[in-house]
Each structure stands twice: as C-alpha cells, then as structure tokens.
Amino acid sequence: MKERAEVVVIGGGINGSAIAYELAKRGKEVVVVERKWLAYGATGRCGAGIRQQWSTKENALLAKKSVEIFEKLEEELGHEIGLRQGGYLIAIHDEEDMKQAKKNVEMQRSIGLPVRIIGEDEIKEIAPILDPKGMEAIAATFCPTDGHANPFKTTYAYAMAAQKMGAEFYKFTEVQDIKVEDGKVKKVITDKGEIETKWVVNAAGAWSSKISKMVGLEIPNKPVRKEAMVTEPVKRTFDCMVISFKHGIYFSQQDEGQILGGIPSPEEKVGYYTQPTFSFLRHMAYTLGKYAPPLKHVRILRQWTGFYDVTPDALPILGETDIEGFIQCNGFSGHGFMIAPMTAKLLAQLICGEKLDMDIERLNMSRFEGEIVEEKSVVG
C-alpha cells in the first residue's frame, strides 16, 4: 500500500472506479480503497438502467452527457461494457401523470433528448409483450437512446483502464478514520495502513454518511433496503426498459434473455437490513404478470437486496465541502450508475482545477440548509 497519494477515493463501485479513471487520465496519482470487492455494493446489485428522462434539469443533463460518454466508452476504455440502447418506456397512468409527463418532455426536448409521448398502440409496437390495460397505462413516454449496460463489465472496464494509467485499487481494505488538520484533509487510515493525502472522494454509496462523519460532516443520506430479481433466460422479445413511477416497477430483458427488475418492497426499511423478503417476490411476480402477461410463465431464478443511498430530494450530493479536500460523491438515490460517467468527469475536473463542463453547485451538500426541490422520477 502506498504511504501517500494525491487522491484517495473511498468506494470501488461504478463512481469510485470512474473517478479513479478520470483522475488517472489527468495524470493524478490516485488510489481506491474498497471494503469488499469491486461493484460489491449498489453497483453490482442494480438494474443498471441508463435513463435520461428526469424531471429535474440537473439529472437530465448529467444523464444525457453520461450517455454521450457511454456511447464511446468501450472504445475509450478498451473493454466491453455491454451497452444496449433499447430505450426507456415510462408508463403514463392518468391525466395528472400526463400533465407531469408533458412538462418533463418539454424540458427534456429543450436539452436535445429525442423523447416523445406514445399511445397504447405504439407501446405494443415497441414491446409486444406489454399489456397497456394490465399496466393501467393510457400512454407512455419513450426515449430511444436510453438503455442499459452491464454494471460489472462497466466498473471493471473503468478500473482496468485506471490501473493501466497507474491508479491502484486496494480491495478488502476498510477505511477506519480520516485525519483532518487545520480544516484540511490530511490522512486516510485503513485496516491495512495509512495513506497521506490532500484529497478524499467519498464514493462509499450507502456507507457514505459513516465516512462523512469521520471528518465531522453530517449528510442526510439514509440507506434503504431495495430488492431485485432475475428470471431464467427466455427468448429475447423486447429491448426497452419498462418503468412506472406509480407502481415503482422497473424491468428489462438482458442480452442472454433473463428478465431483471425490481419494485418497492411492501416491507421496505431504512437501515442496513440485507435479508430479502418473500412479499417482494410475490408483489413483483404479480405486477410483472400484469405488465407483461406472457411472463407469468417465467420462473424467477434469484432475488437479492442492495441499498439505495437516499437523500431528502433524491438528488446526489456532489462537490466540495467545508473540509478542504473532502469531496462528496454520493446520495445517488438509486440512479448512481447511469450518471457515473459524467459525474466522474466533473469531479475530476473539480479536483484538477479545470473548468467544469457543467455547473454542479446546486448539487452541493449546502443545499440542505435551504429549501429543496425534489426529484420525482424515482423507481425501484
């Protein structure tokens, strides 16, 4: 283990790995400290959808810029990431939904996203497996450039590319404390040794508030147990991710044919609970069967849990803090994967003193001192 590094990134998920890459690319000496293994936390347990259809401009822009990066990422990193742009189909259930959808689509189109509102017929055309009646849908919004990527491959692609440029990854290494001197980050203490540094990036996902406390900063993030499941592989019949904000369901078909998805569990809890529930399985199976009746014939192979790192406004916490050198990169509230490429780039620009491609001041943790604007387009 190195005794000193310019930047210490805490957390080897998609964000930590991507930041390490962006920093290494800029010539920074960076190390990543991960308690377990790469993608152990939310990254390896998520649906890995890539959605640009958000209700807040910050998220929509971050996602759009991220998709632009995703599209060229295999080439840039030299490793496959399993990107598939089959679009996101978001159910509109009633007039009120329609009002919000129209507002969202207008904003989304203004930043250049090819989103449109589609009727029942087109829903069936895009994904014949869907039953608009069972979905209780009167229409949907559809953005064909949305999609998904393989979260493991993407994380490893970033990590390997970062390592090629000199970044080091310390797995099975737990951060125990962070020393601060004169309001500045000084040293990261792990169970395997100490690393002197000027910069610490807190990308610890659901454990970010614990890391934050080490430098005396309180963040309002809460770990929420979320559940997901995957079925046996069946013939590929649809390309898009299907979601509903009303029912909270999301599902898509993977390249090998499995259906992967989730829904808020009837027994959802705040806290570090890791046990899956049977009520989730029943609820998911029942709802999935209503959305796509042929899937009633499919057997579920596995279910698992992971944590959303949830903030009060469901927007991430990014950027500088009152402790000099301590950078927040957390609170993604269930959509950290899809915006990681741009997030990583922006934070690397911040650390390297470059001009940022996009203003992230509104995502600073200081926003919780004032009034908050909530992101409404959250599922799972």
Place this chain on the structure above:
Amino acid sequence: MRIEEHPVLEFERGKEIYFYYNGKKMKAYEGETIAAALHANGITKFSESTKFHRPRGFFCGIGKCSSCLMKVDGVPNVRTCITLVKEGMVVEDNDGELPDGEVQEAKTVEMEVDIAIVGGGAAGLSAAIEASPYASVVVIDENPRPGGQLIKQTHKFFGSKEERAGTRGIEIARLLREEASKKCNILLNTSVIGYYDRGHHFLVAVNRMENVVYEIKARKIIFATGAQENMLVFEGNDLPGIYGAGGVQTLMNVYGVKPGKKGLIVGAGNVGLILAYQLKQAGVDVVAIIEAMPKIGGYMVHAAKVRRCGVPIYTKHSIKRAYGSERVEGATIVELDENWNYVEGSEQDVECDFICLAVGLTPSVRLVAQTGAEITYINEAGGWIALHNEYMETTKEGIYVAGDLANIEEASVAMLEGKIAGLHAAHSIAPVENFDEKMRAYMENLKIFREGVFGARPKMAKEKIRERYHEKMGKGRSG
C-alpha cells in the same frame, strides 16, 4: 442403450409409453425421467450454451447443473433430469419461447411444523425417522423419488451394523424410504425456493407439476441438501457425454440405461473405482481410470476388484482434452510430473464415447446460506461450509445441517449426522427421554467410523468447522 441383464439390479420398468422428441415418436417407460428416456433412445445432446451455442448434455443427473434444460409441453427451461416422462409428452430443443395461454394460479398451502427437513437423502430421511416420534416433521425433496444418492449405490456398505453394514445402498434407500413415509409427510417433486426470516423460520417450496406453493413455518429446519459434483477444467469439458460420476450412476443404476459403449473415468477415489465396477456390471466397457495423484485414493478392495475386471488404473495422469463434434468421440490423456505439469510427449489418445468425472464434490450450501448462518471456506470439507457444532446446529439458532452439506463424507456418516440433528432438534423443542444415552451412542459410532485412514481428512475438516463455530459463537449467536 438399455441394460437388459444385470447381476445385482432388477429394473422395475413401468408401463410402456410414447413421447415425442423434436417431432419424433419415441418409446419410454413410466417412472423414468425425460433425460433417461432420451438416453435410452440414443439422444445425448439436450441443450446449447447461451452464447456460443455449443452442444450440451446432462452432467449431474440430480437437478443441480442446469445443462439438461429443454422445452417440455411448451414450457421452456425444464430440468429433464428430474422431470418424469409422460405419455404423449412433447420434448423439444429449448428455444426459450414462452407458451401461449393463461397461467393457472398456483394453490397456496400453508403449513406449520416442528421440523422441516430439506432433502430426502441418507441424512434427511434419517433425521426424519429419528425426529418424527417426538415432533411433527415434513421432508421436502425436489427429486421424483426419495433416497438421495443411495438409490444408485449397488455396492454393500462398510461400517457398523447399526449403520446397515453389508447392505447395498439401494436396499438402505428402500428401508429408509419405507420407514420415513410411514412416520412423516414427504413432499416430492418439490423445490425449496427460499428461506425467509420472519421472526420465525419460514420456507417457501414449489411443486411445479402440481402447481402448489407451500409456505412452511417451522420451529427448526434441518438442511440436508447434499453436494454437487465438481467439474474439471480441460478443453472440451462441456461436450455431451461428459458426466459427473453420480450422473452416470443415476442413469445406469436407477433407470437401467447405459451412458455409452466405452468410458474413461477421471479420478481413482472410491466413487471412481466403484463406478468402474458398476459400469462393467452393466456391460459397459471402461478403457481406464486416470488419477492425478501418485496413488489411488480409494479403498484397496475396490481397486483390486476393478483391476480383476481388466480396467487399468493410471496414476499421475490427467485429461488434457475431450473431442468430438456433437458428443465425446475420444480424449487425450497426459502424464503429470511432480509439479503437476504435463510431461512433454506423454500425450495418449483414448478412444471412448463418454467420460466420467469423479473428482470430488462441493457442498450445496446456497440454501442454508440464505438463513444467515455463518458460511466459511474450508478446503478439507469440500469448499464453503455452514459452521456447526457437534449437534449439527449452525450459528443460527434452530438451523441444522447434516450429510454431505456438512462435510463431504460417506453415506454412513450422513445417516448418523441426520440422526444426531433430528434428535437434537426434537429434544430442543420438547425433552426427549434418554436423550443423553441415545446421543452418546450416535456420537460414539461416528467417532469409530472416522477412526480409519480414510477418516483423516473428514476428521480434520470437522475439527476446523467446530473450532471456527466456537470462535464465532464466542461472540454470540448470529441472526
């Protein structure tokens, strides 16, 4: 491919029936699995790999490896090795196409029992027999018949009289089955799909043939889910015709179907040796047994018997590759030096149409892992293992393990461990008369059984398991 004459076994074949394989009418017998019926008709390619569409056949024969998935009566991904063939059944290549039509809602049956036992093999049935005089017991097994791996053991067992030494495995299976089914409820063709902690132990099980979901609340659960056969890494190891040794035993000794004409066995432990002998009994040729270690791992009696049948055993040899287009047509074997490297120029071509891997087992630990019981990697025990004490209880209260799941050992040990777990589970619900005396006797037998040379490895494994159990429990019970 059917065995017509056998020195030990008499196959009680059911009614002659017909089924369709990719449109072709084929003969089968009631009571046999689809996989056995296909083999009997010379079909060994069952599925294709997802990505590269390589041909695959069945490997384990007990529902654990998923390489035998086919489409049956319109339903994709059916494990043909544990699904019984039926009159007029339509068996096809697995295209993953979903069936038309409505799905009948499954019937939910709620149950509350003192002890639920997952797995109806040597350990599970023994536990059930032991516990059922004192407690309400249900045994759940996903195979069409109970008895686990005993139902294919034609050889006579060693050990003590109490553990039925001198009796053939198939006979032991019959005795256990008869006794257990008199005393408790056995759910067959039923897979436990999950354990959930609801403040009490809760299992969900599904009988797919009857379309029933069982929701079982249990005060204690004994997991006796056994083990799965190890795969070996070599070129062409996924060709149809490469089986786990147990898979071949199932085919041959349970269903009376030959795996091929001429086989190569990898591994000269007891399983490999016994298998060679059983193949010869069934009239199948065995070209050789190869063994990577410098000496034979199994009992000398078995090795001598195999040699008398004219089967050569090559130690310090391994398999380099298997070849063939749609199934095994031959293999290349190679000599190993002291450092396990190939000896240059020692490659030999072996003509065979199937290969059996008898290279050890790995405990099927996934289900018990869901309970939150502490799981640790212990090499001597066969891999990941649930830590447990001398009463077979894991670090999670009321959760027990027994048999191969608790350490790869002999069936006799599995039976004893089942009894110990069953007795302790029952006793901890309501005191059992003469508990100490009974328990002492079982433990003494277990000790005697492990005294021999071949007990050294399992003994070491058990010591490690218990040591770590107590280390862990020193900090308090988990869950």
